[in-house]
Amino acid sequence: MPSVEPTYSSDWGVTPVRHDEHIVQTCIPLLLHPDEQVQRQATLLLLTLYGTHAFTLLRRRLSDEKPHVRREAEQALRVLGRQSGHPVDFRPFRGMHVECLGTLRVYIGNQEILSHEWAQSNVSRAGRRKVQAVLAYLVHRGRSGATADEIRAAIWGDAGATGALGRTMTALRQTIEHFGGTSMAESLLNSSNQRYILTPDAYTSDVRSFEHTIRVAEQTEHDRDLAAAVPVYRHACDLYGGPYLADVDMLTDEIEERRTELLNAYLTALERLAEFAYQQGDDEQCLALCRRGIRFDPTDERLTLWMLRCYEHQRNESEIARVFRRYLRALAAPPDQGDAVVRWMRLRSGTHHETGR
Numbered sequence: 001m002p003s004v005e006p007t008y009s010s011d012w013g014v015t016p017v018r019h020d021e022h023i024v025q026t027c028i029p030l031l032l033h034p035d036e037q038v039q040r041q042a043t044l045l046l047l048t049l050y051g052t053h054a055f056t057l058l059r060r061r062l063s064d065e066k067p068h069v070r071r072e073a074e075q076a077l078r079v080l081g082r083q084s085g086h087p088v089d090f091r092p093f094r095g096m097h098v099e100c101l102g103t104l105r106v107y108i109g110n111q112e113i114l115s116h117e118w119a120q121s122n123v124s125r126a127g128r129r130k131v132q133a134v135l136a137y138l139v140h141r142g143r144s145g146a147t148a149d150e151i152r153a154a155i156w157g158d159a160g161a162t163g164a165l166g167r168t169m170t171a172l173r174q175t176i177e178h179f180g181g182t183s184m185a186e187s188l189l190n191s192s193n194q195r196y197i198l199t200p201d202a203y204t205s206d207v208r209s210f211e212h213t214i215r216v217a218e219q220t221e222h223d224r225d226l227a228a229a230v231p232v233y234r235h236a237c238d239l240y241g242g243p244y245l246a247d248v249d250m251l252t253d254e255i256e257e258r259r260t261e262l263l264n265a266y267l268t269a270l271e272r273l274a275e276f277a278y279q280q281g282d283d284e285q286c287l288a289l290c291r292r293g294i295r296f297d298p299t300d301e302r303l304t305l306w307m308l309r310c311y312e313h314q315r316n317e318s319e320i321a322r323v324f325r326r327y328l329r330a331l332a333a334p335p336d337q338g339d340a341v342v343r344w345m346r347l348r349s350g351t352h353h354e355t356g357r
Helices: 017-031 036-050 053-063 067-084 125-144 148-155 162-180 182-188 206-223 226-239 253-279 283-294 301-313 317-331 340-355
Strands: 096-099 105-108 189-192 195-198 203-205
Touching: 017 036, 017 053, 017 067, 036 053, 036 067, 036 206, 036 226, 053 067, 096 125, 096 206, 105 162, 125 148, 125 162, 125 195, 125 253, 148 162, 148 195, 162 182, 162 189, 182 189, 203 206, 206 226, 206 253, 226 253, 253 283, 253 301, 283 301, 301 317, 301 340, 317 340
Parallel strands: 096 203
Antiparallel strands: 096 105, 189 195
């Protein structure tokens, strides 16, 4: 694990619940270990990966129905606070978390707001989806928020849908109040002069956690080397649950631009892991990592190249041909002369031709 100085901030965001649970479950015994050095390493691990959101992850466990889980979480919080020097809140977490990578999922405390629980005062399924879409759009806009006209254009495609926006904002506020109380709704939703803001400091998101982890990984590779950054790159890839707001309907190009930006960050992290696996002689791991990325973007040159190198190392000519054919089909247009995959195949063909003379 890289010995970098963690950057403290307000909560960095929650990773998908399943991965969070695995990391926290692994670190709790280390935090409770009698050896101070082990405690320090566990603290460094958690704060490097999560920032101060590590405290939130442990606070979630304070409301668990099992007494021993609550007791271990409280003890782990004490150690984390002592080792980091950061103040500790021993109250169970009651905030809101939004997952935007892949399917939109919203949690208040430890409870996910399920599809049928959105905008319960609305009887139509379309109404519930509009409430979710407005929330997602406000998360996307961050601190700048959005005007009423911008929201109506993005969600309804009609800047004049005044009544629909008013009803949807009311339903969104009521949903948050139902699960988190009036004070949470008031701290989250702000509006003035027909501009709406979902206060970023009042909730967490997986996107923030993903981008933070990518930054830590890149800085670690820059300051040390790729081997030191591999665990952090791996964690970043685990955080990526799928394309940004993949299941939310919005009529705005800015969402697609953000989706592409985050996907490229994920593909870059996979490429760094693939290179390390190749350097270690682990072709199968390298190929598995490449396939993860190719599933999202079959035209990615970097991952395609690592696959070709692996199959060349294995002397698997049929797979080299198959990967290249698939890449050309995915391009849907003739590649330009500077295409890295085409250039690699051309150089290889020339080398084989000369060797065969």
